[in-house]
Amino acid sequence: MKRQIIDTIASYDTIVIHRHVRPDPDAYGSQHGLKALILANYPNKKVFAVGEHDESLSFMTKPDSITDDVYDNALVIVTDTANTERIDDQRYTKGKMVIKIDHHPNDDPYGDLLWVNTEASSCSEMIYTLFEEGREALGWILSDTAARLLFAGIIGDTGRFQFSSTTAKTFQVASELVTYSFDRDKVFNGMYEMEQKLLNLQGYIYQNFQMDEYGAASIKLTKELLAQHDVVPSEASLLVGCLGSVKGIQAWVVFIEEDKQIRVRLRSKGPIINTLAKEFNGGGHPLASGATAYSWTEADRVIQRLQEVCQNNK
Structure with missing residues (x-):
């Protein structure tokens, strides 16, 4: 070929x-x-x-x-x-x-x-x-x-x-x-160099992400939060991998709200997540995928499915 x-x-x-x-x-x-x-x-x-x-x-x-x-x-x-x-x-x-x-x-x-x-x-x-x-x-x-x-x-x-x-x-x-x-x-x-505003947002992520007993983690970055940090969605995407250093984490999702949709950034240390991404208008690699949600209710369903995936991987 x-x-x-x-x-x-x-x-x-x-x-x-x-x-x-x-x-x-x-x-x-x-x-x-x-x-x-x-x-x-x-x-x-x-x-x-x-x-x-x-x-x-x-x-x-x-x-x-x-x-x-x-x-x-x-x-x-x-x-x-x-x-x-x-x-x-x-x-x-x-x-x-x-x-x-x-x-x-x-x-x-x-x-x-x-x-x-x-x-x-x-x-x-x-x-x-x-x-x-x-x-x-x-x-x-x-x-x-x-x-x-x-x-x-x-x-x-x-x-x-x-x-x-x-x-x-x-x-x-x-x-x-x-x-x-x-x-x-x-x-x-x-x-890899970052402006201070991104480092401040990264600090917020570390302080506010949620993780369950099975190692499924999530953080929601709303439009209002991004505006407070003077960060646009494309800049926020640079921080998706930062939770990978958390001990005990299996997989995580970062939600980044835009004007008409919510970007869903999925990462994993083991559980396969691209099949989950396909359920929510997305796809990608087995350990790094992306999807799209159109409401925070739908985003919560992504979290629920990620928790199930991590639980089944234990």
């Missing part, structure tokens, strides 16, 4: 790369890393990476803005996105051909070509293996820019190599990426 994707990339003059809404480092890393990889080997191609920008990821790069006509006869590649509803910028259908590259469960097998590897730690790791295939077959090169972006994506989706999705292959890829010329300190600082 990788060689087929490489040959398809080579055959198109214009390529538009999409990723999922509310992006994380792996979404940017795989999307923009692929863009940089293609341009390093096909400098005459027109390659664009689109989607709404998240300011917290400005340390990595910024997306392109394009008009509808760019999609005429273009190849569209969607990275790190499990289903069509989560693709940022629904113009992806305007291209001539769509390729899906993803590491989430393939519940929505969209696209004309599909490469899904649920064993990969991140989509950024997959893009690096695509480079390896291109290097062996066609002498592809990897630019320092691409290496920096892919490294950041891998760091983000593995939690600095702490998550169980990290494999020997992940370490091998990372060890090769760090041989390229980029500032790792800037990458880590961009990903």
